[in-house]
Amino acid sequence: MSLAWLVILPFAGSLCAAFVPSHARNAAAWLAGTVAVACIALGIQFYPQIAEGEVVRATFQWAPAVGLDFKLRMDGFAWLFAMLVTVMGALVILYARYYMAAQDPVPRFFSFFLAFMGAMLGVVLSGNLIQLVVFWELTSLTSFMLIAYWYHRSDARRGARMALTVTATGGLCLLAGMLILGRIVGSYDLDVVLASGNLVRAHSWYLPALILIALGALTKSAQFPFHFWLPHAMAAPTPVSVYLHSATMVKAGVFLLVRLWPVLAGTEAWFWIIGSAGLFSLVLGAYAAIFQQDMKGVLAYSTISHLGLITLLLGLNSTLALIAAIFHIMNHATFKASLFMAAGMVDHETGTRDLSRLSGLYRAMPITATLAVVGAASMAGVPLFNGFLSKEMFFAETTFVSGNVITRIGLPTMAVIWGTFSVAYSLRFILQVFFGPAAKDLPKKPHEPPRWMLLPSGLLVTACLVVGMFPATIEPYLDIASRSVLGPGIPFHSLAVWHGLNLPLIMSLLAMAGGVALYRALGKYQQGTAVVPLINRFDGQSIFQFLLKKLESFAGTLTRCLSTERLQVQLLLLICAVFASALIPFSNGGLPAGNQPVAPVHPAFALMWLVGGACAIGAATQAKYHRLAALSLSGGAGLATCMTFAWFSSPDLALTQLIVEVVTLVLLLLGLRWLPPRYKSVDDKVVPLQTRLRARTRRLRDMALALVAGASLSALSYAVLTRQAGEGISNFFLENSLPLAGGSNVVNVILVDFRGFDTLGEITVLGIVALTVFALLRRFRPAPESMGLPVQQQVQDAQIPGWTPDPRALLPEGPMMLPGVLVQLLLPISGMVAVFFLLRGHNEPGGGFVGGLIVATAVILQYLVGGTAWAESRTRIFPQYWISAGLLCAAGAGLSAWLVSRPFLSAMAWHARLPVIGEVHLSTVLLFDLGVFLLVIGATVLILVALAHQSRRGHRKPATAHEEPEAAVPAATPRVAEITADLAQPHPISHAWAPAPAPKEG
Amino acid sequence: MEITYALAIGVLTGSGVWLLLRPRTFQVIMGLSLLSYAVNLFIFGMGRIMEGGAPIIDTLKQIDPSLYDDPVPQALVLTAIVIGFATTALFLVVLLASRGLTGTDHVDGDESEP
Structure with missing residues (x-):
């Protein structure tokens, strides 16, 4: 057991040193020194056993499934090397305490130093080839940190990078070599490997293994032709050079050669x-x-x-x-x-x-x-x-x-x-x-x-x-x-x-x-010259730089050849790939014959989809120049979809689709405000004939692809619908929803109970998306053409000259006063409806998603009718709190199962008889759905309101005092301007739509 | 009924794919929206279509799965609808930011296409 301490102690010390305050030079040195001395003592304690010729071992299970153990093994040679590492470590720590300047962050140095010492001891004591390579690479990484300790110096950074590139590449070769060696022997256990020298040397894979292992050892020990990194690593503080570049790390290569000497x-x-x-x-x-x-x-x-x-x-x-x-x-x-x-x-x-x-x-x-x-x-x-x-x-x-x-x-x-x-x-x-x-x-x-x-x-x-x-x-x-x-x-x-x-x-x-x-x-x-006669031209460093440059340009060429930055090409390839993969199942035998009776077409349904299909095609043709029309038409198609869900016995989907349709429409309308219009006449004049011809061919190609895609998906859907469904998992849910989960709405039960973990993931994604949208909009720079007031608003303002609405008024002034009364009345009603849907969700159509979306719609209605300024003067919603409350609720509902030693997200129910109220049925599922509800409210409102708020930012002209310097910053350094703007605004998240710096022109 | 349903999916897919391949960002967002209708209907159709069989268990009767529509595609589509909204919102914001930064509404943010 105590053999493990020899490796654990330095790493533990490293972790402790990392938390020592950066000016506490003595504390860190004492810590490091104590660890090193303790390691020496541990090492000495093994001497009697080692002197007897014993091999001390300690084995821990690592990955038993693949026959790997974490094994420490100390024989005489490993002992000698471990003593070298620890004794030198102790001496260098003492030296470094006086060498390092008081203003250097010394604990960081000792932290890396101890980590290196641990890694080195790991290499020396490894009783397993793979484990040895892991520690080997750890020494490369920690030595990188140590060489680049003075990272403000470019020579230190360059030297560290070169050392890491060379030694870590060698380490990868070593890994490959060790894998071959392990495969030859049939075990990665060092004891077994050391005993099978004759087998290895006679094997046909001996030479590749030898070359790869030699590459690892020679790069590490800075041997020709990989020696060039060592002189550049001298940019490290001298204690690092003492320890790594004379006593230990460079010796790891020769250590390995000695270790495997009996084998190779x-x-x-x-x-x-x-x-x-x-x-x-x-x-x-x-x-x-x-x-x-x-x-x-x-x-x-x-x-x-x-x-x-x-x-x-x-x-x-x-x-x-x-x-x-x-x-x-x-x-x-x-x-x-x-x-x-x-x-x-x-x-x-x-x-x-x-x-x-x-x-x-x-x-x-x-x-x-x-x-x-x-x-x-x-x-x-x-x-x-x-x-x-x-x-x-x-x-x-x-x-x-x-x-x-x-x-x-x-x-x-x-x-x-x-x-x-x-x-x-x-x-x-x-x-x-x-x-x-x-x-x-x-x-x-x-x-x-x-x-x-x-x-x-x-x-x-x-x-x-x-x-x-x-x-x-x-x-x-x-x-x-x-x-x-x-x-x-x-x-x-x-x-x-x-x-x-x-x-x-x-x-x-x-x-x-x-x-x-x-x-x-x-x-x-x-005197005065560092030129080495004769071999000066064969400079390893310049060859290294040359190779790196070549590698970089080769990678660039390869990327350009294999991929494209053009989205259209990517999407085209994606669609073709989907096609190809859909064809694979047809290649062996095709479909069985249709066996389901086909229901007669209902005229109303056909008519509905006649309109819906026309809407979809209309949206496709209008999306370029008539965005509002396209948006409305796409909404038509969405409504037809929604009706279809309702028609084919899916009330939950219909409800959700309907509300999402509304919310999406509002969202896109808010976005359209910032998208300058395209004019067909202008386009036709500007674009040269040749380009137009090319565009026409491309349109024909895309048209063909769209037709094929539509036709084949139609055919596939028809083929599926006319065939019997296979035996799936659906019956399980239908049969067990009521007895196991106590809910009769099977869809909702699946979402919040059977597959609750999926839903938890989904709402997390929703929350992240909302925060991302918010973050993206905080630094939003709209197109300059859309900065001014929209035409409609200008017309409206011109009709009532000199009228500025008061955002603090009880009701929005002007023509929107009556609707304003209505939407304010609607707010509590919609809240009640939402809670109703939430509570009944388990047994009837509804649930957290629907409820949350209803509340979000009611909130955004206030914005639509009253105007952003009016709505923001009276609401303080803090959607980010809703998001976090929702996540906490849902996760808490899941975690509560642990209290009674059940797996995460197991549902639990309580039946209680309360005075006055009577029998009460409470379940963690409801808590989970409440979490969904809160999060959907928060995320949707955050997205919509962050977008709606942009209209207030757009009207502000960049004239206030603290924005002067921002405007004065030259365009070449936008980062600086952003950072200063960030600093100028103290509390970014708590005021989702507080006035942010006006967008920069241009 | 099935043929109408399948044709509806086809029309939505065709319009969606066409828009998806267009060079303007707004066209792509519309295309994604139409295509997601199509895909949702397609997934929903995998449970076969059935009238009057909402998967809400009648507590008074014996449970007979053949009386109800398949709830699994419904649960999947419900999730897809909500996530679809989130991605639309994210795409919209990226679209607006790209228009502001690059001065063009081309999907590559670069008008000089080959």
Whole structure:
């Protein structure tokens, strides 16, 4: 169980740190430090078991259906890595506390930092391939956040994006590779996978799996040719570079290679893929490091080079090389982290990391200088430092490689060349920064950093020295780790400073002499230039940018080829697709013969549809130039539909259709006010002949399509109506409506009881639509042509000159006074009718939908008759409250079932005998229908009133005081104008139709 | 009766599809409205048409499903009518905003069609 804590603790800490106030630097640091120390303690507690060679496991059910468990697994190697992650984490947290400036939002940093630590521990302890990939991608995401921590800097954003693109793409490859690997083995369990190396290597899918997994590992470890993201990631705060880019994240790639070494290594393909990537990174990284001007740049390229060393060692297919690789993972983490810390301290105290500006710092910062010298000596592989030991092992391995002459001679030569380069850049790093004449024009006056900031670096440097001089101290840990990867029979190896005068030592001496010579020879050339000779043109970054640009333009082309932005084409395709799908059932055998008797045509029904059909066709022909006529005609068709519902025994539908018809008509009429008219004569003059011809052909095509669509849907309907209905679920509802739900109106019972969840969803959609309409209208800019008063209103105003109606009058003045009396009388009556329909809905036609629409109609009548100004001066309806009350009511009715441990939306009824009133039957279904009722009122009224209110905004000319600046804002920045207008209006939602800023002209 | 019903659906569909393919926003909103009548009638017709069989159970009699019209399409259409209203409202507002922003009532907000 406690193994899980090792992963849970950092994530929990991350969550806590996220809630620490952003200026509480110490609190966040204490929190993070405590978590890291607790993790270290947890890790140490496992040591006795691990030292015995045991594997600690913890398994939790994850997705048992597909055979996946969440499994944590700690063997010696995982333990060593987990200790590396936690100990380095603790040191870096201490360092970061002093590195980060007080004005930085430090808790955010620690929150991401701990999340990264958790993800890294997850990778290390994963006992399952899929789970490993999940944590792997988490490290990519958290490292993105950490690199972009100073997101106001464009280099940080760019570097973070590049790192994420490269490593996350690699992560996807890794996922594919792991899936193949899991498929080969037949299990994703790491224990099973590790035990089936021979099976995997012999499998025909071995190579694809190897390539994909290698892509994942090499991108993560910044190996050639994916190394270019690492130098750009140096835009991160230095503690991030210390932790991610020296000790942990970049090591995840080599960690994976070691982890899967028993499964994947030992083949030619492994040697060539992993070995060559390592060799290229080794030499090119060291070569490029010589010419960097940024201290962190030197270290970044050096990291690429050292990771290349580890990768190359792993690629050599030799068990001794594997031990050397594990050893170097540890050594590199210690000296590189201390060097990054030193670079950070120099940056922190002098304000620059530029090698050409820094000089002679040892006078001002003697302790920092000493620490850096030890780190750099270890990096260069000087004897008595830990870097020397693993370098010797590497040199020894290169001389043992069998194969043709090129590898036998070439590999040791390359190793010596690498050694030369690393000595050269380490020398330059130290001599340039800390020795020579004191630098003059530094941004800050240098002095020693705080003691606590020096401590982590000091501890690391001590470790370098102890391991370098007394290698026996590290021996048992290295032994445990190697044994857990290689099994019990690991080859003999000895860590010692002195192996006698052998070939590796001669190679070391050669490299050192060469490095000093190279440093002297380059001398002046390196000053003031960051150009890397020879390979400068092969810049990974520019290739990356080029590829990204190509990818973008390719995606754009593909989108243009595969889709269209033209709505007409889309709709045409949609209709054709519907046709095609309707034809599929006919393809096998067609319809059975009609078996239903056909009822004789009733003349009244035929006449009604003669009118209805004429109305529909009329609406189709008139919709372009005569919108009002089209609207009325479409209403005619709607009424015929409504009558049809009533005719064929569907009173509920008829009622609803009728009221919706009214409400839709009012809605569209309100909208027509803002749609400038089209004039046929103008159109004919403007449009050139050719376009008209094209339009004519298109009309013919659409006409044909419409005819075919109409005819086929007619035929289909007729075919269905003349055939027996299949056995459906309807009988269930008819039979059970009364006994189970206690309602005799089956349609209503289906809506509010049997299928109540659907209705809940539906009213939610309705509420959302209403709010969307309201939101869209708040920033509504009508067409300029429709800004003025409509002609009819102008005529009316001209008839009574100088008459302005008083919005506060008891009744609307002028010709609408009598209708005004009527609609005011109508309001309470309609309310009563609505409640009547609501209450009887369960047993008779009616229900919440109908009732709500009736109230909404009565409200909008007030607007129609009295005018918007008059209606708004006396109503305060707040439809948004009705919407929320309705939703709460309906959801509450559903939730109340939980009180008696029944499923959501189960109906419950109470029978009670009250004094005076007598027997009362109450049901949550009524509450639900009440919710529907309230919501329909709110949504409909909100939509209609928001639209009606526009007429008041339109008349206001933009002349009031606070709108002056808005008008002055140039047209190019409409966003700013909108935001300021938003700010100027304090309470947007509570006054649905309060005066909003007048629409802008143009 | 059935033939009239089917023809009515056909006429509504034809008019609706024709309008749906027109370039002016108001034509499209009218088209959607007509097409939704047609589709509602079509769905309603899937329960077969029947006179005098409103699905309101007579509490005094034994329940016999064959006496009543199919309630399921009715419930579906009732929902469709209300949602249809909501989408019409949303489309109308988008239409008006588009007319104000682009200066044209073309469905693509761009008069220069090919």
